Amino acid sequence: MKLVGLLLFLFQFALHSQTIYEIQSPVDDTSPKAFQKSLSGEKLKQLVRRDHYLGFYKASAWYKISYPEKKNSPPYLYMGNPQLGEIDIYLVRNGSIVWSKLSGIYRPYDPSEFFVYGFIYDFQEKGDYYLKVHNEDTHRINFTPFHKEELLRFVSLTSIIQGIYIGISTLVIVFGITQWIFTAEKIYLYLAFSTFSVSFANTFRSGLLFTSVFYDTPYWSKIAAPFVVLTPFSMILFFREFMQTKKLFPNIDKSLVIYLYIIPFTSFINIIGVQEYIKVMYTNNLVVSLFALSFGIYAIVLKTKQGVVFFIACLVRQLGTSTHVLTNLGVFTSTSILNQSSDIGAAVQMIIFTIAISRTNVRLRKEKEKIIQRQNTNLENMVFERTIELQEQKKNLEETLNYLKQTQNQLVYSEKMNELGKLVAGIAHELNNPLSAIKASSETLSAVSEHEIKTLEKTKEILSDLTMDELTKLIDIICKDYDIGTVSSYTERKEKKKNLKTILSENQFDYDENTIEKLLDVGIESPTQNDIDILGHKNKNVIDYIINQKNINLHLSIVKIAVDRASKIISALKNFSRVSRLEEKRIFDLVESIETVLTIYQYKMKNKVSLKKTFLYNANVLGWPEEIVQVWTNIILNALQAMNDKGNLILMTQKKEETTIEIRIRDNGPGIPIEIQKKVFDPFFTTKNPGEGSGLGLDLTKSIVEKHGGTIRLESEEGKTEFIINLPVIEYVEV
Incomplete structure (x- = not known):
């Protein structure tokens, strides 16, 4: 039924x-x-x-x-x-x-x-x-x-066929794009593109775009017509890749390429008239169909692997298209199936092509796997043989590398010791100054101690004569810090003396010049009211006691300052001369390493070099601090020598990135000529006289910086030379 x-x-x-x-x-x-x-x-x-x-x-x-x-x-x-x-x-x-x-x-x-x-x-x-x-x-x-029942059956069957066609097209498009993404094979992309263009043309010709897309703007139904040209264009792209015409049929491929360049221009015929454009497209589709069938037969005659599949797929598509055309001409009675015979033919064609491509790729993949398996076996044998050779080469290379590292360390140490020898006289002078200050202060303190012992009874009388309030003020003025150790110029001393006399005369104190000088020596320059009260005590011996006690504090401070200075020089000398070892990689303070070098060379900069330090940022760096000290030594020493130990030396640190700090060292020497700038980092290159330099300083500097994962570059012009070093940091720390 x-x-x-x-x-x-x-x-x-x-x-x-x-x-x-x-x-x-x-x-x-x-x-x-x-x-x-x-x-x-x-x-x-x-x-x-x-x-x-x-x-x-x-x-x-x-x-x-x-x-x-x-x-x-x-x-x-x-x-x-x-x-x-x-x-x-x-x-x-x-x-x-x-x-x-x-x-x-x-x-x-x-x-x-x-x-x-x-x-x-x-x-x-x-x-x-x-x-x-x-x-x-x-x-x-x-x-x-x-009738209504017949209409419902007709609509239902037509919609089912349309739905099946759209579903198959969508699956083929998704399959093609997915395979292209994972395999990067163009054939899948062309399969998806041709399926999309054919589906677009068929949905346009079936009126589906009119009811679902252009229902409010019917004008676009005319404008969309030229896009039907995508169908022959995409199919030719697919045919070329599927049949490998460029490789197997080069002459035919050239004709197809010319066609691909011409076909897009046929869209402009739509400007003349939609009907004229449709006539051209009908003719074009007929030519493409006849070419596809003829080419398929030709490929079968030549016994190409894809020829039979290509011919069958094109024949199915042509049968569907011919049936649709004959139905439109009235040769066949119009039905739901015959009306969409072109869609059915296109869907079957794409299914055939999809299956053929998949089967071909599976076959090729299996062949590749067999080839790879054979190659793997050969490679395993080769790897085994090469492994023995590489192990021997590795052993030789490790020995060579260790020798080179030892040689480099010896060169660095040699350069460092050579420079250290030159620094001995200057460092000795630097150490002599604080030692002389310590000697003088210790002699003074010894004399004061003897005097205190002899005048104990007098001191007892002075202290017993004071009230508790006066005793508190006495202790306060003795313990108070009045910038002890700061040396004033003659003009500043004269101004301070005048100020102190004014304060004393306002309080009706009549001290002689000698006493005023002693007060200034122990740092009493601008006494407070409590200080005035105790200085004006009726017992005149109180002021002598205050001066003696302040004098003791003064010389103790001088000893402390001298000891700190000597300790800093010795510490810098120790850091400078330390020999680094590869296993001693550790975190160190960047600015402290720079200060070490500045301390060592301070004697060369006294009264001659204007030193300006702008340390905007400081950081902890992972590496070999002794080698980084050598970097600053080489650059700063070169700067001082370029300026003949007089001029302006500027050091600056700044944050380059979150994990990089930039150090700039600039001098105002004569500058480095452009033709020499490219050579300064070359080993054994030097502009100094024979015997004055080895030419390894900046070469070692660059090697050390790069060893720490950093970079170094030079910017120089007449009257200025600047080295810019970038180093990776562990973390930024407060300056």
């Missing part, structure tokens, strides 16, 4: 007759009166077939259908052509127009209308229906009357 029902559905025209007339007399629809007048003398021609074909027909065609023609006439009329551009519908009853409406894909889509591969109209109202049809495409209409 189901088979009988399907056969009845496919040949429903034989069961339901509805007379349809083509109006051959002119019809004027410029106004209702003109329309009614032109209908009065209408000439009608009954359509014998329900498929009416006029070819490329630029004028508008008029049709007349009367409902109900007889009892139980089908109330729905299907106009089977999804590319009908403009349809004007008039319902006429008793010679008057009852209503009219505009339809077609070049007009806004009315959701109340049915559109399934063509327009479906509800003609249940009694009267004569006049249809004015104008089409840019071929004027072909399949007039099919439907």
